[in-house]
Amino acid sequence: MNSPRSLARARQLRRAMTDxxxxxxxxxxxxxxxxGIHGRRQSPIGPCxxxxxxxxxxxxxEVDGEHHFTAAGTARDKKRDAWLAEAGYSVIRFNTGELAESYDACIEKILHELGLMK
Structure with missing residues (x-):
C-alpha cells in the first residue's frame, strides 16, 4: 500500500525531474x-x-545523482533495493554520467531486462 506521504513525494519529484x-x-x-508495456515515472511502491x-x-x-554516492546515500539505496527485492522487484541503476555518455546502451539494458531484446 502506498502511503499518502509517498504519493505526495512522487508528485513533487515528477515536477522536479533532472534532464x-x-x-x-x-x-x-x-x-x-x-x-505494449506501460512504465510509470516517480512511481510510489510501498514506502519507496x-x-x-x-x-x-x-x-x-533508478537514476543516481551525486547524493547517491555518499555513505548515507549508498546505505539508503541498499535499504530501498532490499525492500524492493522483498516485494519482487528487480532494480537497475544508472548514474547520470552513464545516461549522458552511453544513453543507447542504457536503453538496450532496459529492453534486455524487460525481455524485449536478447
Missing amino acids: GEKRLWQALKDFRKLY VADFAFHSAKLVI
Whole structure:
C-alpha cells in the first residue's frame, strides 16, 4: 500500500525531474506504443518512490545523482533495493554520467531486462 506521504513525494519529484530523467522518460513512455508495456515515472511502491517502474515486469529503474554516492546515500539505496527485492522487484541503476555518455546502451539494458531484446 502506498502511503499518502509517498504519493505526495512522487508528485513533487515528477515536477522536479533532472534532464537525464526527462530524456529517459521520453524513451520509456514510448515503450507502451512500441512494445505494449506501460512504465510509470516517480512511481510510489510501498514506502519507496521509484524513478521509473514497469509494474507488470516488476522492474524499477533508478537514476543516481551525486547524493547517491555518499555513505548515507549508498546505505539508503541498499535499504530501498532490499525492500524492493522483498516485494519482487528487480532494480537497475544508472548514474547520470552513464545516461549522458552511453544513453543507447542504457536503453538496450532496459529492453534486455524487460525481455524485449536478447
